[in-house]
Amino acid sequence: MNAIETENLKVWYGDKLVIKGVNLEIPEKTVFAIMGPSGCGKSTLLRAFNRLLELNEIARVEGDVKLYGKSVYEMDEVVVRRKIGMVFQIPNPFPHMSIYDNIALGVRYNKIAKNRKEIDKIVEWSLKKAALWEEVKDRLKDKASNLSGGQMQRLCIARALALRPEVLLMDEPTANLDPVSAKKIEELIFELKKELTIVIVTHSPAQAARVSDYVAFLYLGELVEVGKTEEIFEKPKNELTEKYLTGRMG
Amino acid sequence: MRRFKDHLFLVYLVASTIFVVLPLFHILFCVFANGLPVLMKGGMNFLTGVLPAPGDGLGGIGPAIVGTLVLTVLATLMGLPIAVLTGIFSAEYPNSLIGRATRTLLLIMMEFPTILVGLFVMNILVIPLGSYSALAGALALAIVMMPYVAVYTEQALKDVPSRYREGAFALGLRRRTVVKILMSMARKGVVTGILIGIAKVAGETAPLLFTAGGSYTVYFQGINRPIGAVPLLIYQLVQQPYQNYHEIAWGASLVLMLIFLAIFLPIRLSLKEVKL
Numbered sequence: 404m405n406a407i408e409t410e411n412l413k414v415w416y417g418d419k420l421v422i423k424g425v426n427l428e429i430p431e432k433t434v435f436a437i438m439g440p441s442g443c444g445k446s447t448l449l450r451a452f453n454r455l456l457e458l459n460e461i462a463r464v465e466g467d468v469k470l471y472g473k474s475v476y477e478m479d480e481v482v483v484r485r486k487i488g489m490v491f492q493i494p495n496p497f498p499h500m501s502i503y504d505n506i507a508l509g510v511r512y513n514k515i516a517k518n519r520k521e522i523d524k525i526v527e528w529s530l531k532k533a534a535l536w537e538e539v540k541d542r543l544k545d546k547a548s549n550l551s552g553g554q555m556q557r558l559c560i561a562r563a564l565a566l567r568p569e570v571l572l573m574d575e576p577t578a579n580l581d582p583v584s585a586k587k588i589e590e591l592i593f594e595l596k597k598e599l600t601i602v603i604v605t606h607s608p609a610q611a612a613r614v615s616d617y618v619a620f621l622y623l624g625e626l627v628e629v630g631k632t633e634e635i636f637e638k639p640k641n642e643l644t645e646k647y648l649t650g651r652m653g
Numbered sequence: 654m655r656r657f658k659d660h661l662f663l664v665y666l667v668a669s670t671i672f673v674v675l676p677l678f679h680i681l682f683c684v685f686a687n688g689l690p691v692l693m694k695g696g697m698n699f700l701t702g703v704l705p706a707p708g709d710g711l712g713g714i715g716p717a718i719v720g721t722l723v724l725t726v727l728a729t730l731m732g733l734p735i736a737v738l739t740g741i742f743s744a745e746y747p748n749s750l751i752g753r754a755t756r757t758l759l760l761i762m763m764e765f766p767t768i769l770v771g772l773f774v775m776n777i778l779v780i781p782l783g784s785y786s787a788l789a790g791a792l793a794l795a796i797v798m799m800p801y802v803a804v805y806t807e808q809a810l811k812d813v814p815s816r817y818r819e820g821a822f823a824l825g826l827r828r829r830t831v832v833k834i835l836m837s838m839a840r841k842g843v844v845t846g847i848l849i850g851i852a853k854v855a856g857e858t859a860p861l862l863f864t865a866g867g868s869y870t871v872y873f874q875g876i877n878r879p880i881g882a883v884p885l886l887i888y889q890l891v892q893q894p895y896q897n898y899h900e901i902a903w904g905a906s907l908v909l910m911l912i913f914l915a916i917f918l919p920i921r922l923s924l925k926e927v928k929l
Contacts, residue, residue, distance in 0.1 A: 455823060460748050485825035495820040499838055508834075509824035559820070566825060 404471070406431040406570050406600035407452060412466040414447055414456065414624075421447055423624040424466070429617070431471075431569075434592055434601045436615035436632070438608055440652060444624040445604040446492075449572050452602065453487040454480045470569065485513050488563030489572040493579050494555035496562065498548035502539050505547050505558055506530070506565045513566055525565050533561035534591055553584025560591065571595065573603040577610065589614050608648050612636050620644045681910070688907025691900050699904055704869035704886075707895040714905050716872050720881035721912065723873055724790050724865065725855050732795030733802060733847065740806025740846075741832055747811075756807070762800035768859040770796045775863040785866025787873070787880035793860035798850040805846020809839035852916040856909060858884040883909045 407429040414422035421444050429435045437445050447456065454475060456462040468475045475483045496505045506526045509515075516522045526543070530536040535557040539545070547558060556576060563571055573592070577585035592601055592614050605611050611618050612632060619629040620643070628635060628644045639645040646652045692699055695711040702713020739755060746752040774793040779785055813835050821831040836843065854860075866879030869886060883905050890902040 453823065455819060458819065458822060481825045481827060484823055489819075489823040491816055491820060491823075493816050495814075495816040497817065497820070497834060497838070509826070512830060513825050562824065 404431050405429060405469075406471060407602065408469045408472075409451075410467040410469070412448070412451060412468060413464070414444070414451055415463040415465075416447075416459070417461045421624050422451065425621075425624075425626050427619060427626065427629065429570075429600060429602060431600050432596055432598070433616040434596050434603060434614050436611035436618045437602065437604045437621055438606065438611045438618060438647075439621035440647070441606060443621045445606075445621055446574050448621065449489075449574055449602065449604050452570070452572060453484050453489055455484070455489065481513075485509075485566045486568055487570045487572060488566060488568035490556065490559050490563055490574065490576050492575040494552055494559055496547035496550070496555050496558045498546065500547060501544045502530075502547055502550070502558060503543040506562050509562060510565050515566060529561040529565040530558075532564050532595070533557045534587065534594075535561055551584070553580050553587060556580060556584070556588060557591070560588075564595075568599060570600045570602065573601060575604055575606065578606075608636075608650075620647060622647070684903070684906050684910050687903040688905075688910075691904030692907060695904060700908070703871065704901070705897065707893065708897055710897060711901060711904070714869070714883065714886060714901065714908065716869050717881040717883045717886040717905065718908065719873055720787075720865070720868070721855055721883045721909075723787055723880060724794055724861075724882055725851060727787065727791030727876070728794035728798055728854050729847075729851060731791060732798045732850070736799040736802035736850070737806050737843070737847075739799070740803040740843075741810065741836070743803070744807045744810035745828070745832065755803075759800040759803050759807075762796075763804060766859075767793075767797050767857060768862065771860040771863045774860070779864055782877065784877070785864060785879040787865065787876040787878065790861050790865030790880055790882070791876075793864045794854040794857060797857055797860050798854045801850040801853060802846050805849065806839075806843050809842025809846065810835055812842060813838050848916055852913055855916065856884055856913055858882075858888050861885045862888075883912070 405428045407427070409425050409427045412422055412425045412427075413420060425448060437448060439445050447462075450456045451464055452468055452475070456464060457480065464476070470478075470483070470486060475487070497508070500508070503526055506529055507522050510522055510525050516525055527536065527540075530539065535554060538554060539550075547555065550558060560571075577588050580588065589610070592603065595601060596616075603614065615632045617630065618632045618635050620627045620635070620641075622643055628639060628641045635644065636648060639648060643652070691711065695702075695713065699711060699713045700718060701715040703716055704714070705712030739759070743752045743755045743759070747756070770793050774789050774796070778789040778792060782789075817838060818831065818835060821834050826834075861882055862885070865882055865885060867885055867889060868874070868879045868881045873880065887902045887905050887909065890898040890905070893899075
């Protein structure tokens with residue numbers, strides 16, 4: 404079963420075509436990496452999946468994105484974003500809210516829990532899933548801004564998981580973290596794929612090789628190559644992919 | 654030679670800074686030097702009493718102080734909700750036709766001669782009702798206040814990095830909730846704008862000239878009746894040929910300055926910024 408499928412997906416910013424007709428099939432419960440040099444449209448592609456592109460007034464989408472066979476553009480965008488969670492390049496927990504409230508906010512708003520006790524449970528569950536519980540269980544009322552960068556990013560993962568998404572989008576989640584924190588996130592990705600589908604955008608082929616089952620190489624808004632990670636890293640069919648993987652292209 | 658030029662530039666910078674700041678301190682000094690003796694002499698009665706007859710001692714400026722308070726509160730009640738919503742709207746829809754038009758209009762309104770605001774309100778309210786009134790004064794002040802609050806609100810919201818906006822929407826929140834979160838992150842800027850607006854109108858004279866009318870021998874009589882204000886009182890007293898009126902004007906100036914500082918200093922000192 405595919406978690407996400409795109410059909411001839413095109414994205415314009417004003418008059419500029421930045422995603423040029425992408426067809427992708429992302430199997431469920433796998434880690435799917437989208438890699439490519441900066442500016443190739445990776446982040447844009449990701450934001451077309453959960454309709455976050457709509458925040459950008461000049462962005463226009465054509466084609467379709469299907470979540471388990473159902474077009475996300477025919478669903479309520481709020482439901483789409485609950486089912487497709489997202490973690491960003493710069494950790495963005497709400498700095499003025501407590502660790503607890505950062506997670507409880509979405510839970511309360513989307514009516515996932517009925518009472519305080521259930522919320523408590525979900526907060527604990529998602530912090531454990533994000534491997535952050537042991538570090539913060541005694542200071543849930545602390546402001547999120549007091550956490551380290553790596554902790555903030557795991558809080559963002561916990562916040563997304565709390566909504567029980569089917570897919571988790573990660574937009575270069577380790578780009579702004581130190582190597583130790585980055586490694587923790589990568590280990591986490593390994594754990595999480597047992598339960599949900601992860602689409603991770605990265606500009607580092609090495610990271611794609613470490614964490615993903617499938618990989619797609621995007622170049623200038625076009626899908627150059629896609630397939631099982633081992634196969635692509637061992638024997639890229641396309642010359643561009645090979646150049647990128649061997650570091651001969653930024 | 655280069656070092657010398659560098660030093661010269663520094664001296665020039667310091668000198669011009671002093672030149673700019675000096676008048677401010679001179680004003681503060683003047684107001685204190687002339688106003689304080691009046692306040693000391695008049696005592697509590699200066700704050701609570703009513704305006705005396707020409708040549709008949711100091712009396713007090715109670716009705717003017719209450720008037721300023723009433724006008725400011727009324728103006729805030731009228732102007733604030735609309736202004737904050739306008740600021741939110743133009744921050745949320747910056748590229749919409751209305752959003753762009755609002756922003757331009759607000760900037761014009763901010764620099765608009767306030768005496769014209771007074772004339773406008775006189776035309777739509779004072780003439781039809783046949784009387785100066787607290788309502789008319791407050792409306793004029795509300796019009797003066799709104800662009801400040803709206804522009805500051807908009808700017809404060811825009812200063813919140815977009816990753817928090819995206820993060821909030823990605824959690825499946827709707828726009829109203831997202832705006833609420835962003836507003837609480839931007840609260841320092843928003844509150845600063847509100848207080849600047851309030852401080853600005855508490856000290857305004859021109860919008861009140863043709864609207865509030867002035868009333869200094871009796872206290873507040875209703876929103877449809879003329880009302881006094883401290884700056885308006887100063888303006889009116891200074892034009893009179895009486896010695897005691899001039900003294901009262903100095904005392905009132907000091908009171909006005911203290912009101913202004915009382916609104917302004919706490920914000921600067923107390924409000925905590927959200928650490929991003």
